[in-house]
Amino acid sequence: MxxxxxxxxxxxxxxxxxxxxxxxxxxxxxxxxxxxxxxxxxxxxxxxxxxxxxxxxxxxxxxxxxxxxxxxxxxxxxxxxxxxxxxxxxxxxxxxxxxxxxxxxxxxxxxxxxxxxxxxxxxxxLIRPSKKELEIASAYFSINNLATKERIKEFYDCARIARKGVVYTTKTILFPARFIYLQRTGEIAGNKESSHYYQCNFKGPGTKLIEIGYYWRLNNLPKDLDIVSNYLKEGLCQLYINYINIYIQSMDKYNEIEIRNKLEKWKKEITG
The missing domain is CATH 3.30.460.10 (Beta Polymerase, domain 2)
Structure with missing residues (x-):
């Protein structure tokens, strides 16, 4: 253990x-x-x-x-x-x-x-779930839990996220990396492996956010929450767009049109 x-x-x-x-x-x-x-x-x-x-x-x-x-x-x-x-x-x-x-x-x-x-x-x-089943379930989870009205508002006011503490903030940051790792590999991994995978395969402010998000997960948020908000403002949207685009492609492949359309709607809502 x-x-x-x-x-x-x-x-x-x-x-x-x-x-x-x-x-x-x-x-x-x-x-x-x-x-x-x-x-x-x-x-x-x-x-x-x-x-x-x-x-x-x-x-x-x-x-x-x-x-x-x-x-x-x-x-x-x-x-x-x-x-x-x-x-x-x-x-x-x-x-x-x-x-x-x-x-x-x-x-x-x-x-x-x-x-x-x-x-x-x-x-x-026990029967191992298929990659298709895992990806569809991950997309449903995201739509139901990460694409709520409150969550969408947070993209335009990242201080809301920071004020909710280290667990909420780091899960918000690291969930996309874990789901991307799943889609790319067909396997699940912890935050360490999935955040490392994201940093090795993507560039931009979202990558820096993943790096600092994993650090915060282990060490807590800084006392100055403006630091947290600034990292989120710079990288959160790019991180989620990368994630949503990958899953839109997956839902196209599986002909899951309804889920695909919900992902497209979510992307539009967070990009204005």
């Missing part, structure tokens, strides 16, 4: 025990995912990602997981990292039934990078 933070390690162990206790009638496989498994974990900005694969029924899993998350946050109030739990059965993860929470991006992360915490390793039974 890619952290030596005693409190975070204790939190993960507490989560593991709580999951086992809550689902004692089912055999469960519990995994560490994300940057805690791949590397590049930031105590300042990273999420704590866990994955659960059930062998039994899923009918009450969602409610139990809500309780588990609530109890854990109360137990560890000083850990500010967001905790995400992905869950499902082999059948739901493989798309044979509709249930659980394993988007394609996180399913691939589970298959390729996760570390087993408890139970039997069942990843050999």
């Amino acid at each position: 890619k952290t030596n933070n005693i409190e975070i390690l204790a939190l993960i162990n507490y989560l593991k025990q709580l999951i086992i206790k809550s689902f004692k009638s089912d055999a469960v496989s519990i995994y560490i995912m994300g940057s805690l498994a791949r590397g590049g974990f930031s105590e300042i900005a990273s999420d704590i990602d866990l994955g659960i694969v059930f062998s039994g029924q899923l009918y009450d899993a969602k409610e139990k997981i809500k309780i588990i998350l609530s109890d854990t946050k109360k137990k560890f109030p000083t850990v500010n990292n967001k905790i995400s739990i992905f869950w499902g059965s082999i059948e739901s993860i493989n798309g044979q039934i509709e249930a659980g929470r394993y988007p394609p991006f996180d399913r691939l992360d589970l298959i390729n990078h996760a570390l087993l915490l408890s139970g039997q390793d069942v990843r050999s039974l």
Whole structure:
């Protein structure tokens, strides 16, 4: 596991025990995912990602997981990292039934990078998502989460982003690099690898923004938020245009016209 933070390690162990206790009638496989498994974990900005694969029924899993998350946050109030739990059965993860929470991006992360915490390793039974599925899911995620009215306003007033703190700011900066890496390679990577890939393959103010964004992710934002706003003003639009253009080409290739049109609309909205 890619952290030596005693409190975070204790939190993960507490989560593991709580999951086992809550689902004692089912055999469960519990995994560490994300940057805690791949590397590049930031105590300042990273999420704590866990994955659960059930062998039994899923009918009450969602409610139990809500309780588990609530109890854990109360137990560890000083850990500010967001905790995400992905869950499902082999059948739901493989798309044979509709249930659980394993988007394609996180399913691939589970298959390729996760570390087993408890139970039997069942990843050999899971179906790897296709590159097409990953790209379409990434485009949908972007449209639904990064192209909102509030997000679009932020392109014209970057101080809004800086004021929301290091997690929000660095995710805003680094998401495009991660999705570009996925589209170009068919693989997922952490922020370190994807930001390095962007810097090696693109030029301009967006590249400088990626470089400084990754530095901020590890070291926090400067106290003078005007510095952050200025970097964002110079590079954010170019970064997102590069990203959107790449995914427009992908949606053309897959004949996903509706998604393509939404991406075009988004690009127009952020470029005025």
